[in-house]
Amino acid sequence: KQWYQRRVAITAGGLVVENIYDNGAVFAPEVLDITDEQLLAKFSAGVANIAAVSLGMGYCTQASVPHSIINGFKNVLAIAIEAEIDFPQADAVKAFLADPTAFAVAAPVVAAVEETKEAVKEESEEEESDDDMGFSLFD
DSSP states (O other): OHHHHHHHHHHHHOOOOOOEEETTEEEOGGGGOOOHHHHHHHHHHHHHHHHHHHHHHTOOOTTTHHHHHHHHHHHHHHHHHHTTOOOHHHHHHHHHHHOGGGGOSSHHHHHHHHHHHHHHHHHHHHHHHHHHTTOOTTO
């Protein structure tokens, strides 16, 4: 009767995985806690690496085709702008090059960030000059 109660207690408590053995390798149980987001992030990083290597070697793969097409379009667009050839996809770029201020929606944000960086730089320069008290290490 005691053995049966212990057996039920073990079964009711569940199975606790301490290690995972697979093809001669032992893993911690945390490897089973992979979320879909982590899996997708790892897969995306692998695809990005394949695309980068393929583009660097000049070898066409499914991962590098979109980048190759965009790079080719950039070249066609540059030629169209220089040769003054008109086609619908080039009109937006030509309008931007003709009047960049019309597209300057984010410019005030960039200017505010640059002002903040300059203020921080000035403060750090003042702090540096106070720290050395006029003496240099190499004088």
